[in-house]
Amino acid sequence: NAGVTQTPKFQVLKTGQSMTLQCAQDMNHEYMSWYRQDPGMGLRLIHYSVGAGITDQGEVPNGYNVSRSTTEDFPLRLLSAAPSQTSVYFCASSYGGGRADTQYFGPGTRLTVL
Amino acid sequence: DQQVKQNSPSLSVQEGRISILNCDYTNSMFDYFLWYKKYPAEGPTFLISISSIKDKNEDGRFTVFLNKSAKHLSLHIVPSQPGDSAVYFCAASERSNTGKLIFGQGTTLQVKP
Numbered sequence: 001n002a003g004v005t006q007t008p009k010f011q012v013l014k015t016g017q018s019m020t021l022q023c024a025q026d027m028n029h030e031y032m033s034w035y036r037q038d039p040g041m042g043l044r045l046i047h048y049s050v051g052a053g054i055t056d057q058g059e060v061p062n063g064y065n066v067s068r069s070t071t072e073d074f075p076l077r078l079l080s081a082a083p084s085q086t087s088v089y090f091c092a093s094s095y096g097g098g099r100a101d102t103q104y105f106g107p108g109t110r111l112t113v114l
Numbered sequence: 115d116q117q118v119k120q121n122s123p124s125l126s127v128q129e130g131r132i133s134i135l136n137c138d139y140t141n142s143m144f145d146y147f148l149w150y151k152k153y154p155a156e157g158p159t160f161l162i163s164i165s166s167i168k169d170k171n172e173d174g175r176f177t178v179f180l181n182k183s184a185k186h187l188s189l190h191i192v193p194s195q196p197g198d199s200a201v202y203f204c205a206a207s208e209r210s211n212t213g214k215l216i217f218g219q220g221t222t223l224q225v226k227p
Binding site for chain 1: 118120123148150155156157158159160163203205214215216217218219220
C-alpha cells in the first residue's frame with residue numbers, strides 16, 4: 001500500500017493563479033481531510049469529506065474548493081492564490097466509524113505564493 | 115478562538131529522563147484525544163489516543179493522561195530518547211465523530227544525548 005500520496009511536493013505560484021493539489025489514498029478509507037500548517041498555528045482543518053459526494057467546511061475554508069467524486073481522491077483547488085495561502089498542506093484519511101479519528105497523513109505539499 | 119492549546123512551544127530534556135507535554139482544551143463536547151508526532155519534511159504520524167471514558171492510556175514508553183474536569187491532557191515519554199526529538203501535536207474530536215480533528219499549535223521536543 002502506498003498509503004496517502006500528495007502531489008506536487010513543492011509549488012510556487014504567482015498571486016491570482018489557480019492550481020489543484022492532488023491527494024489519493026489506497027486504503028479504502030471513507031474520511032479524507034485537508035489541513036494547512038503554519039508556524040505557531042498548528043494544523044488547521046480546511047475541508048473534509050465523510051464519503052464520496054459529501055464534503056464540508058473546516059476551520060479555514062475561504063479561498064479553497066474541494067470535491068470527492070471517488071473514495072480514493074480528494075483534490076484541493078486554490079481558485080485565486082494569495083500570499084496568505086503560502087503554507088504546507090497535508091491531506092489525511094481515516095476509516096470512518098469508531099476508528100474515524102486515527103487519521104493517516106500524506107507527506108505534504110509546500111506551497112509558496114509570490 | 116483556539117479550542118485546543120499547547121502553551122509550551124518547546125521543551126528540552128536529557129536522554130533517559132521523562133518528557134511531559136501538555137495540552138488544554140475548551141470544548142466540553144470533545145470526547146476523543148490523540149497525539150501525533152511530526153518530523154521535518156514529513157507528515158504527522160499517529161502516536162497514541164485516549165477516549166473520554168478513560169483517564170490513562172499506555173503504549174510502551176508513551177502514556178497519555180486525561181483530566182476531564184480540568185480539560186487537560188498530557189503525554190509522558192519515559193525514558194526519552196534522541197529519536198523522540200520532533201514536533202508533537204495534540205488533537206481532539208467531538209462526539210459527532212465526523213473524522214474532524216482540531217489540533218493544537220504543537221510543541222517541539224528536543225532530547226539531548
